[in-house]
Amino acid sequence: MEKTEAKREHWSSNLGFILAAAGSAVGLGNIWKFPYITGENGGGAFVLVYLICIAIIGLPVMLCELSLGRHTQRNPVGAFKKITPDSSTLAHLIGALLVLSGIFLLVFQDYGWAVVILLLGFAIFRYSWVVVGAMGVLAGFTILSFYSVVAGWTIGYIWQAFTGQLAFNSVDAAAGHFVQFITTPALAIGCHAVFMLMCMVIVYKGVQSGIERWSKILMPILFLLLLVLIIRGVTLPGAMAGIEFYLSPDFSKINANSILQALGHAFFTLSLGMGAMTTYGSYVDKKQNLFIATLSIAGLDTLIALMAGLAIFPAVFAQGFQPNAGPGLVFQVLPTVFNQIPLGTLWAAIFFVLLLVAALTSGISLLEVVIAYFVDEKGWTRPRATIVFGLVTFLLGCLSAISVTGWEHIEWLHQLILGVFGVSKGSFFDVMDNLSSNWLLPLGGLFIALFVGWIWGPRQAVNEIRQGSANFADVHLFSLLAGLKDDPSHNAPVHVVTLASLWGIFIRFITPVAVLFAFFYTIGWLKL
Numbered sequence: 001m002e003k004t005e006a007k008r009e010h011w012s013s014n015l016g017f018i019l020a021a022a023g024s025a026v027g028l029g030n031i032w033k034f035p036y037i038t039g040e041n042g043g044g045a046f047v048l049v050y051l052i053c054i055a056i057i058g059l060p061v062m063l064c065e066l067s068l069g070r071h072t073q074r075n076p077v078g079a080f081k082k083i084t085p086d087s088s089t090l091a092h093l094i095g096a097l098l099v100l101s102g103i104f105l106l107v108f109q110d111y112g113w114a115v116v117i118l119l120l121g122f123a124i125f126r127y128s129w130v131v132v133g134a135m136g137v138l139a140g141f142t143i144l145s146f147y148s149v150v151a152g153w154t155i156g157y158i159w160q161a162f163t164g165q166l167a168f169n170s171v172d173a174a175a176g177h178f179v180q181f182i183t184t185p186a187l188a189i190g191c192h193a194v195f196m197l198m199c200m201v202i203v204y205k206g207v208q209s210g211i212e213r214w215s216k217i218l219m220p221i222l223f224l225l226l227l228v229l230i231i232r233g234v235t236l237p238g239a240m241a242g243i244e245f246y247l248s249p250d251f252s253k254i255n256a257n258s259i260l261q262a263l264g265h266a267f268f269t270l271s272l273g274m275g276a277m278t279t280y281g282s283y284v285d286k287k288q289n290l291f292i293a294t295l296s297i298a299g300l301d302t303l304i305a306l307m308a309g310l311a312i313f314p315a316v317f318a319q320g321f322q323p324n325a326g327p328g329l330v331f332q333v334l335p336t337v338f339n340q341i342p343l344g345t346l347w348a349a350i351f352f353v354l355l356l357v358a359a360l361t362s363g364i365s366l367l368e369v370v371i372a373y374f375v376d377e378k379g380w381t382r383p384r385a386t387i388v389f390g391l392v393t394f395l396l397g398c399l400s401a402i403s404v405t406g407w408e409h410i411e412w413l414h415q416l417i418l419g420v421f422g423v424s425k426g427s428f429f430d431v432m433d434n435l436s437s438n439w440l441l442p443l444g445g446l447f448i449a450l451f452v453g454w455i456w457g458p459r460q461a462v463n464e465i466r467q468g469s470a471n472f473a474d475v476h477l478f479s480l481l482a483g484l485k486d487d488p489s490h491n492a493p494v495h496v497v498t499l500a501s502l503w504g505i506f507i508r509f510i511t512p513v514a515v516l517f518a519f520f521y522t523i524g525w526l527k528l
């Protein structure tokens, strides 16, 4: 055991780790999703709610994941395995509740869901908290399968931008083109394959010379491209309207739905709830200050999301378009916007390269979760795990790729899902997205907070975090903020208001309650 731990590869530098983790967080979530959900939810006020969610849920859960990973030096499954106690009453309770619900569903002849819930209940009984890690690996795999499809579209769009095929005169024309493109299986699957291959090549190379090296190259590029687009956007005549929409909060536009959407997005955008940060944390050495790391990763992620809005809204408003176009905002409205300004092809190409770069550094983190599991737990070599699971993910993604607009090409799967679960909202792509974003991530985040807060215990967790974090955990919060953290007179024997105690309260109470609330709302058990 000791030997394998000593050999585990670590990030070569603090900066390398921060950039890789920020690379995981910054992705399609920031540049594709954040602007369009902000557009749909009325702008500035939504941005404010989103920032609050990042602060009260994102930051505490990220610290849980990083400390869990660094302490155990393992993938998510191994991490839970290492510190799960032999018997956990809380896990038994959750397992029992699930088995009961499963029996209940059987009685109501909802067989598909009954089997899933019963299996999950028994698994929790048998494997206790390790199931949470396994859910993470499963989520990594499912998210990457459809994430790669969207990333593939950006590859197609880069090519088309350079070859002048994105010169649309109306959003309708752009929309027609987009649908035509994503429903041509050869194109969609081909581009998806190229993206998966890129992820595989990087992950194959390992932590330092693959993930870290490429994050160090790609993240500065991303930042620069974004800056260029912002400067172009805000200097267009009429751009002020967009900036106003974006930065002046109108609280009448905020409702329960937007609050919960902001909460769910906080998980997705920070790569939380499925062990990506646990895995990246397992490559961190004891000299890192995890408080600073958490703040930097979340800070960079938020900064890039805000910048993406600033690159998009001023241009959209300046050219007289509406910001509420939904998921098509960046693939349909933006190319049309760019086409109306001089050098449009160039701006479009820059934008889609930016989107690809962002997706790539996230895609590799999703793949890495799966690879780390097979390398740590099953003793596979990295190349073997990368090739096998890259291919498996690719195949699963093909189903999403050919199903974005409906089920016509995979009717058998449709019938299967319909027969077993009795529901069929949206396409297979939507099923995958829904399964991971609305179920696996929030559940995973909830369980991780509960596990660290109540099973591993803040005391143990804080002992881990203390390493490398100077006096951050224990000095009075006011003294810390006032820059007096190293002044011994501020180290009273008992401090009530410290970062450590604040974090403990959050992960034990505030975060789980908030997530549970959002979760029940998402699945329709709670109506507001």
Ligand code: PHE
Pocket (backbone or CB within 6 Å): 024, 025, 026, 027, 028, 029, 030, 143, 268, 269, 270, 271, 272, 274, 276, 362, 363, 365, 366
């Ligand atoms: N955070 C990434 C994004 O915003 C997506 C992601 C989710 C990556 C979960 C890894 C794990 O696009």
